[in-house]
Amino acid sequence: EVxxxxxxxxxxxxxxxxxxxxxxSGFTFSNSNMNWVRQAPGKGxxxxxxxxxxxxxxxxxxSVKGRFSISRDNAKNSLYLQMNSLRVEDTAVYYCxxxxxxxxxxxxxxxxxxxxGTLVTVSS
Amino acid sequence: SNELxxxxxxxxxxxxxASITCSGDKLGDKYACWYQQKPGQxxxxxxxxxxxxxxxxxxxxxxxxxxxxxxxxxxxxxAMDEADYYCQAWDRNTAVVFGGGTKLTVL
Numbered sequence: 001e002v003x004x005x006x007x008x009x010x011x012x013x014x015x016x017x018x019x020x021x022x023x024x025s026g027f028t029f030s031n032s033n034m035n036w037v038r039q040a041p042g043k044g045x046x047x048x049x050x051x052x053x054x055x056x057x058x059x060x061x062x063s064v065k066g067r068f069s070i071s072r073d074n075a076k077n078s079l080y081l082q083m084n085s086l087r088v089e090d091t092a093v094y095y096c097x098x099x100x101x102x103x104x105x106x107x108x109x110x111x112x113x114x115x116x117g118t119l120v121t122v123s124s
Numbered sequence: 125s126n127e128l129x130x131x132x133x134x135x136x137x138x139x140x141x142a143s144i145t146c147s148g149d150k151l152g153d154k155y156a157c158w159y160q161q162k163p164g165q166x167x168x169x170x171x172x173x174x175x176x177x178x179x180x181x182x183x184x185x186x187x188x189x190x191x192x193x194x195x196x197x198x199x200x201x202x203a204m205d206e207a208d209y210y211c212q213a214w215d216r217n218t219a220v221v222f223g224g225g226t227k228l229t230v231l
Contacts, residue, residue: 035220037167045159045167045210047220059219095166108173109214110157114166 002026002113004096009118016086016122022079022096022115030074033099035111036081038092038120048094049081052104059104064090086122093117126215128223135229142198144226146211149192154213156194158187162207170209171196198228206230 008020022034036048049070050059058070069082079096097111128148136142146156155174159167169178171187174194184199194213198205211223 037222044208044225045161045212045222047212047222050219061218100169100172105214105216107214108155109220110155110169110172110212111159111167112169112172112178114168116166 002098004098004113004115006094006096006115006118009094009120011121011123012086013124014086014088014122017082017084018086018120020081020083020094020118020120024077024079024098027098029077033104034072034079035097035099036070036079037095037097037111037114039095039117040089040092046092050099050104051079057104083120086120088122091120091122093119126218126221128211128213128221130211130223130226132224133227133229135231136198136201137231138203139200142201142205142228144196144209144228146194146196146223147192148213151192151194151213152190154215156187156189157212158196159210159212160207161210167210201230203230
């Protein structure tokens with residue numbers, strides 16, 4: 001059974017930092033593209049970042065470029081999101097999601113499994 | 125433009141057909157997928173690659189994509205289908221893009 005378990009969320013002041021983790025199990029993590037998607041309270045889904053299985057491709061949405069950094073440790077079956085210079089508008093539930101079969105740059109790219117999410121609140 | 129536009133809400137009577145649209149520039153040249161999200165739960169993919177249903181998704185869910193519009197159709201809608209639905213596509217300039225979401229109400 002595929003499982004994705006996020007952790008690391010919490011309350012942080014504007015300008016602060018937080019590191020999210022996603023522990024993966026039930027599949028071959030090193031063969032899978034991985035992603036972070038967030039959802040502000042009462043709002044829709046917003047893609048944040050993606051990383052290919054071999055680290056060859058990394059993408060970010062414009063609003064987090066230069067502030068967030070995605071990484072993975074295939075030996076630990078773990079995905080990470082380092083978030084710096086946090087803003088109030090970064091407040092959201094952050095989901096870890098597995099990419100479906102195929103290349104990260106494929107037109108068919110989608111998310112086939114999602115974690116339960118971890119809440120990040122940026123407030124003074 | 126790489127934006128995907130969905131109607132904020134759609135209402136349907138039980139047993140009827142619900143159609144949720146997703147519009148974007150030349151969306152038909154890309155592949156669309158659809159996620160269902162119930163309150164307090166994580167999203168679940170119900171359609172991928174325009175028309176494919178993952179295992180475990182009921183046959184009443186179907187999808188199409190042509191021109192500038194992708195459509196999620198739910199035939200014989202049930203009360204359990206009440207949820208938020210999001211379309212998503214891959215854009216070579218911006219990577220992943222989501223629609224704003226549609227709240228489906230089963231009256």
